[in-house]
Amino acid sequence: MQIMNEKYIYRCLQLARLAEYYVAPNPMVGAILVQHTEQGDKILGEGWHMQYGGPHAEPNCIANAEHAHPQGIDYKSCTLYVNLEPCSHYGKTPPCAELIIRKGIGRVVVGMLDPNPQVAGRGVRMMQEAGVDVQVGVLEKECFELNKRFVCLHTQHRPYVILKWAQTADGYIDVARDSGVPLIISTPLTKQLVHQQRAENMAIMVGTRTVILDNPRLLNTRWSGRNPIRITQDRHHVLPEDSNIFSDQSPTIVYRDNTEWTHVLSDLAKRNIHSVLVEGGAILLQNIIDSGLYDEVHVEVSQYSLLQSVGKLLQGVEAPKYVFSTQPTIVDGNLIYVEYKNGF
Ligand SMILES: NC(=O)c1ccc[n+]([C@@H]2O[C@H](COP(=O)([O-])OP(=O)(O)OC[C@H]3O[C@@H](n4cnc5c(N)ncnc54)[C@H](OP(=O)(O)O)[C@@H]3O)[C@@H](O)[C@H]2O)c1
Structure with missing residues (x-):
């Protein structure tokens, strides 16, 4: 399980970096939706935060997955992987944690917690309280390195x-x-x-x-x-x-x-x-x-x-x-x- 978690978080990091020059001062974030079946895992959709002020990685990933699977998605059997904790606050876009809960996604694997005091664990708590199985801390060092500038601003001011x-x-x-x-x-x-x-x-x-x-x-x-x-x-x-x-x-x-x-x-x-x-x-x-x-x-x-x-x-x-x-x-x-x- 840990190896699969790392493989998918690596993919999130690859996706996140696609927007390296366009999202600052926001963090770089990538997400993938994976369905677990007896035949093996299937990636249903991928998404990333593409530009500052634009939709976050999670809604982009879900929109892409729904576009590719118009017959519908059994979200309960899916895991959403994302390198940074989904947000819990209303900013330029609605909270991603709320979208995850509304879709009924069974499991969420998060690379690292968001150091932004407006989030800082709230996104994870919100999902857990709604019954989502949440795991935090996969490839934390790599996730931190990707967004070191964002982390520095929010922790060192x-x-x-x-x-x-x-x-x-x-x-x-x-x-x-x-x-x-x-x-x-x-x-x-x-x-x-x-x-x-x-x-x-x-x-x-x-x-x-x-x-x-x-x-x-x-x-x-x-x-x-x-x-x-x-x-x-x-x-x-x-x-x-x-x-x-x-x-x-x-x-x-x-x-x-x-x-x-x-x-x-x-x-x-x-x-x-x-x-x-x-x-x-x-x-x-x-x-x-x-x-x-x-x-x-x-x-x-x-x-x-x-x-x-x-x-x-x-x-x-x-x-x-x-x-x-x-x-x-x-x-x-x-x-x-x-x-x-x-x-x-
Ligand atoms: N090879 C490279 O990588 C590279 C890169 C950049 C530059 N350079 C070269 O470096 C040379 C310029 O460098 P430099 O060291 O002479 O000057 P600098 O570091 O560019 O500027 C220093 C000046 O900043 C002012 N300053 C403003 N606030 C300051 C503060 N809090 N503390 C101290 N100074 C403050 C001071 O002038 P005042 O006292 O008038 O305020 C000081 O003389 C040029 O020849 C340039 O071509 C080389």
Whole structure:
């Protein structure tokens, strides 16, 4: 039974991920309806939460199953598998737990409880009180990992934070800018992978000097999905109004009066932003590392020193101080280190 439960919850996770770039800040959820017969199991329908504000995975799954089986479904002999606890509250859509009860589904297997205080076990209780056989906690680690950003927002009341930078083999993220053109460390492929990260996270942040020196657009143009919300700081009101980050392709938030990291995090949480990718520069990244309030560090290290990269002796901008404890992977000749802080 446990092996079958895991197999079906794995399928839910696959379905959930289909909407990876479209549901934030909602969680990614997939559901399947399985009928158990003497001849074996039959999947009657599948569904997933496809976009923010749209119907949840459970009604989509049930609608698909009913469409495929117009002769009717014996719900009592079915199990609904879903990677996150069905909701119990009226939000943009009616409660999924209520739909499950109304359909008379015999059994429900839930990957993990919903950390959202509006649900937090209520969905499970509602179904159990109505006589549904409910099992909770199948592939919990995998379910948690898929929705770590959503879980972080609801349990830590701050967004999930990923720090990201690229540096030379001897630890520089750029040349000191009055001494030349910007240093290129990423390759076209690793740049594309950064755009994938921009699609995975709701927001992207850079420091004041990075906006001034690089004038980045901070959009996602090399991967599917949305542009991230752009964030920066400007405590001395020095950012030019025509900076690329103020383009109308995506919203931009600028912290002026209070640029402290703890304030930025709590304000982003209030705005329901569940994740932020911080792409430098060194001062902003070091501030965040020193605060301890981050969850992952992704660093790309080229195989060349600053001198080898630019061909002459120039002053460099030192990378943040960070000691890697993991082994890197190699992409296009560059080393990619990914470090996870131990949970939150
Ligand atoms: N290789 C990479 O991955 C990468 C990525 C991004 C950038 N870069 C490079 O990094 C360089 C810029 O980095 P950077 O380290 O000089 O600057 P930065 O981190 O982009 O910005 C730092 C500035 O932010 C302002 N700031 C606002 N709030 C602050 C606070 N609470 N605490 C401290 N500072 C605060 C400060 O300016 P005020 O004192 O004026 O407020 C500070 O000088 C550029 O050369 C850029 O090309 C490289």
